[in-house]
Amino acid sequence: MSSLSGKVQTVLGPVDPDLLGCTMTHEHLAVNASFCDFPAPPGAEPEPENPFQMQHMHWLRQNPYSCRENLQLQQETGAVRDELLAYRKAGGGTIVENTTTGIDRDLPTLKQLAKDTGVHIIAGAGFYIDCTHSDATRKMSVEKLTDVIVSEVLHGADGTDIRCGVIGEIGTSWPITDSETKVLRATAHAQAQLGCPVIIHPGRSPAAPAEILRILQEAGGDISKTVMSHLDRTIFDEAELLEFAKLGSYLEYDLFGTEMLNYPFHLEVDMPSDSQRLRFFEGFEDRLVISHDIHTKNRLAKFGGHGYSHILRNIVPKMLTRGITQQQVDKILMDNPKHWLTFK
Ligand SMILES: CCC(=O)NCCS(=O)(=O)O
Numbered sequence: 525m526s527s528l529s530g531k532v533q534t535v536l537g538p539v540d541p542d543l544l545g546c547t548m549t550h551e552h553l554a555v556n557a558s559f560c561d562f563p564a565p566p567g568a569e570p571e572p573e574n575p576f577q578m579q580h581m582h583w584l585r586q587n588p589y590s591c592r593e594n595l596q597l598q599q600e601t602g603a604v605r606d607e608l609l610a611y612r613k614a615g616g617g618t619i620v621e622n623t624t625t626g627i628d629r630d631l632p633t634l635k636q637l638a639k640d641t642g643v644h645i646i647a648g649a650g651f652y653i654d655c656t657h658s659d660a661t662r663k664m665s666v667e668k669l670t671d672v673i674v675s676e677v678l679h680g681a682d683g684t685d686i687r688c689g690v691i692g693e694i695g696t697s698w699p700i701t702d703s704e705t706k707v708l709r710a711t712a713h714a715q716a717q718l719g720c721p722v723i724i725h726p727g728r729s730p731a732a733p734a735e736i737l738r739i740l741q742e743a744g745g746d747i748s749k750t751v752m753s754h755l756d757r758t759i760f761d762e763a764e765l766l767e768f769a770k771l772g773s774y775l776e777y778d779l780f781g782t783e784m785l786n787y788p789f790h791l792e793v794d795m796p797s798d799s800q801r802l803r804f805f806e807g808f809e810d811r812l813v814i815s816h817d818i819h820t821k822n823r824l825a826k827f828g829g830h831g832y833s834h835i836l837r838n839i840v841p842k843m844l845t846r847g848i849t850q851q852q853v854d855k856i857l858m859d860n861p862k863h864w865l866t867f868k
Contacts, residue, residue, distance in 0.1 A: 533689030545617020547861035594782030626656030653695030669710030698727025719868030
């Protein structure tokens with residue numbers, strides 16, 4: 525195991541896990557989400573000419589991926605800084621920033637944001653979904669990919685000495701591609717060396733999460749230190765969720781604040797509302813983590829969105845009125861992230 529054992533690695537260096545406080549396990553503070561560009565679904569109104577105006581807020585919320593400018597979150601560092609200050613005021617302590625290679629990870633900006641706001645920021649190592657892999661990434665062997673990931677954690681990434689504290693979000697499509705399979709195996713090998721946390725973006729099929737865990741496990745990964753993201757758009761059947769939970773990963777509901785009629789990437793999916801998300805929680809609090817996965821401008825407070833404090837300000841009170849106890853809330857927001865993020 526590495527010298528990071530018993531610590532959490534932030535962009536400002538290793539910290540004692542007890543310092544993390546409330547943690548959002550899946551956010552983006554600076555990401556270029558152009559790869560998400562998607563035409564509005566059949567029947568939707570056309571894109572307004574000047575979309576960031578009050579009268580177009582509803583259109584943007586319903587069609588966030590059909591407006592290219594909306595996908596440039598990396599242009600909004602000032603607004604993100606203000607939001608992180610508000611997040612601290614609302615009781616937030618830590619944010620896991622899930623931007624990996626292929627979607628414009630910006631470690632110097634993350635480091636500056638952490639210094640300016642006092643929020644602990646944990647950066648992600650590794651590679652996103654296949655369509656963002658470069659030719660060089662595709663050509664790498666599992667061994668080479670492992671070396672790159674290990675180096676991003678131990679020495680720093682993107683030509684900086686800023687170190688990543690988690691592997692992921694590692695992106696997969698459905699079906700999982702050859703290049704993604706190699707990255708998953710490399711992720712498992714790197715995790716076995718480092719004893720570090722891993723977080724996965726599954727493809728959009730209920731079969732994807734279990735298949736990913738199978739590949740990781742076969743390659744020596746530690747499922748108990750792995751988060752499966754985006755379950756709120758992936759597994760809807762209660763029995764299927766129960767079966768998946770038995771595999772032992774953390775279960776992540778990370779699209780809080782996303783309420784849209786047509787989920788363009790999979791029109792068969794009915795995106796749950798925030799209230800409906802809470803219905804999946806019963807009995808899982810020992811393995812649950814939650815977040816917003818903000819990756820578009822319209823979700824920032826500056827553009828009329830819910831911002832990074834939505835869970836702390838609005839969802840926690842709703843959890844309490846739905847019979848989730850304060851002790852369970854603390855597990856979900858503090859204890860589970862802390863245990864996941866601590867190096868073995
Ligand atoms: C970069 C963030 C991202 O792509 N999130 C996608 C979320 S989901 O729509 O696939 O659930």
